[in-house]
Amino acid sequence: MPIRLPLSVMLAAPLLIATGEPIPRITSDSQEYCTELVGRLARLPGAGGEPARSLGADGMRLCEEGQPRAGVAKLRRAIRAAQAPP
Amino acid sequence: MTPPPIPQEDLPNPWDPLLRFLRSAGFRFALLFAVVFSSAAAGFAFVLWFATAGSLDRQTDAALRTDALGLMERWREGGPGAVSDAIAERLAADVENHAIYLLLDPRGVRVAGNLDRWPAAAGQGPDGPWSFAFVAREGISVEARLYTMNLGEYRLIAGRDIEEKQRLRDTLAEGIAWSSAAASIFALVGAAVLRRALANRLRPATRTAEAIAAGDLSRRVPSSGLEDEFDRLGESMNAMLDRIDRLMEGVRGVSDSIAHDLRTPIARARAKLEEALADTAEPGALRAAIEQAIADLDHITRVFGALLRIAEAEAGARRAAFASFDLAPVLADVAEFYGVVAESRGQALVTELPDRIDLVGDRDLLAQAVGNLIDNALKFTPPGGRVLLSARSLPREGIEIAVADSGPGLPIEDRARAGERFFRADASRGTPGSGLGLSLVRAVAHLHGGDLVLGDAEPGRLPPGLRATLRLGIA
Numbered sequence: 001m002p003i004r005l006p007l008s009v010m011l012a013a014p015l016l017i018a019t020g021e022p023i024p025r026i027t028s029d030s031q032e033y034c035t036e037l038v039g040r041l042a043r044l045p046g047a048g049g050e051p052a053r054s055l056g057a058d059g060m061r062l063c064e065e066g067q068p069r070a071g072v073a074k075l076r077r078a079i080r081a082a083q084a085p086p
Numbered sequence: 087m088t089p090p091p092i093p094q095e096d097l098p099n100p101w102d103p104l105l106r107f108l109r110s111a112g113f114r115f116a117l118l119f120a121v122v123f124s125s126a127a128a129g130f131a132f133v134l135w136f137a138t139a140g141s142l143d144r145q146t147d148a149a150l151r152t153d154a155l156g157l158m159e160r161w162r163e164g165g166p167g168a169v170s171d172a173i174a175e176r177l178a179a180d181v182e183n184h185a186i187y188l189l190l191d192p193r194g195v196r197v198a199g200n201l202d203r204w205p206a207a208a209g210q211g212p213d214g215p216w217s218f219a220f221v222a223r224e225g226i227s228v229e230a231r232l233y234t235m236n237l238g239e240y241r242l243i244a245g246r247d248i249e250e251k252q253r254l255r256d257t258l259a260e261g262i263a264w265s266s267a268a269a270s271i272f273a274l275v276g277a278a279v280l281r282r283a284l285a286n287r288l289r290p291a292t293r294t295a296e297a298i299a300a301g302d303l304s305r306r307v308p309s310s311g312l313e314d315e316f317d318r319l320g321e322s323m324n325a326m327l328d329r330i331d332r333l334m335e336g337v338r339g340v341s342d343s344i345a346h347d348l349r350t351p352i353a354r355a356r357a358k359l360e361e362a363l364a365d366t367a368e369p370g371a372l373r374a375a376i377e378q379a380i381a382d383l384d385h386i387t388r389v390f391g392a393l394l395r396i397a398e399a400e401a402g403a404r405r406a407a408f409a410s411f412d413l414a415p416v417l418a419d420v421a422e423f424y425g426v427v428a429e430s431r432g433q434a435l436v437t438e439l440p441d442r443i444d445l446v447g448d449r450d451l452l453a454q455a456v457g458n459l460i461d462n463a464l465k466f467t468p469p470g471g472r473v474l475l476s477a478r479s480l481p482r483e484g485i486e487i488a489v490a491d492s493g494p495g496l497p498i499e500d501r502a503r504a505g506e507r508f509f510r511a512d513a514s515r516g517t518p519g520s521g522l523g524l525s526l527v528r529a530v531a532h533l534h535g536g537d538l539v540l541g542d543a544e545p546g547r548l549p550p551g552l553r554a555t556l557r558l559g560i561a
Contacts, residue, residue, distance in 0.1 A: 025202045069183070
């Protein structure tokens, strides 16, 4: 059974932030990643079929509306749908 | 006038009631209940936690390990490029948005993944490649589980955002905390109820004991009708009180009997001595009076001696003198001694004794007890009558020594009282004796783990005769 994050680390976390040590940032909830996923979807042979196409369109729209996380989620579902065997 | 100062040790301690409460059995039982109940609740919470939160952690680690092994395989197949492609594919298909990857080249430059820098805590923890770290997702710090490994000179992190699982864990922890609080309240309430129930069930016994201590010896513990341990305790107390009552009655009876039975020989000796003193002219009469007085005093001494022996036997004081011996020759000696007495009265003393009776006991007391039984039998058997002394050793019941006579027997209503000190049946008032013989026999029987049983020697015959059976414990 894994050991949970020790209390000392939890207490130290804000301290690290406070001392200027930046915590790593997840980059896959961004507009750039949306663009990367749109390109990947377009390269897939099943991208034109449903529901991949509509999911991709929804994802792109959400990304353009400034909701990259929701957009990325839609695009990922579109990619998974496009990868699925017919 | 000022009152004298109270000594310090006589002052009541203000903590006494609390200390008494803490030392009470009720409190201790209640505490035990609370501890057992709380332990059970803690055990339940532990199992629940292990089966839920622990299971989530184990699932996360298993998924990460599988993920890392897959990437390692890709590394072996195609190097850094293959791993980069695999990471991009996995991130693209991560609908749950939990996956975290980072692949750094030997210079520390990011090659693939969705983490902008290497977390300081990654691979630094006590679990080797496993660690927890905080990462920022859309500006919010979330907790992540990371697995770190080296692929040649490249470094790889495979991780999962466990924030949702953490929220589930927090919800579960909150639930367990509330449950623990509820369990603690139940434990305390249960303990209080248990203590109260215990006190209520013990109250009748306590009140009875208090009433008896205050002098009301007639009080007994009432039964609740539940026939539980407390009722059995009450019954035991009542049996004990009845026994004490009987003993006190016996002591009172013995005192009365001593006063009554010894007053006569003392008064007679005194009268004889006074008479002799007044009539000093006749030396013969004086001598006879003195001899009679000595005989009376000897009788009193014998009575006291018998009383002392009975008391010793009843108290078990002579158990230290117990030894292993053969009872058969002892009985034969006693029969021989009384055989002479029987012959002189025209009676027959017959014996039916086995060759050997092994026994652990007090030889002298047993000889005297059997002698008392034969003496009694001879006393009440008419001339020409027959007294039978028999003994047998039974494997289960122990040893039986029986003395049967052809005398008038003893009425059933007198048999229960025959072992009491100074008791004499109406029919025996005319015969000499102190009423202590059977008391000693019974005391000796009890000392040897047995009893004295009286019955008809020959039921149906007139007179039936008396059969006194001395039963002794197994040797």
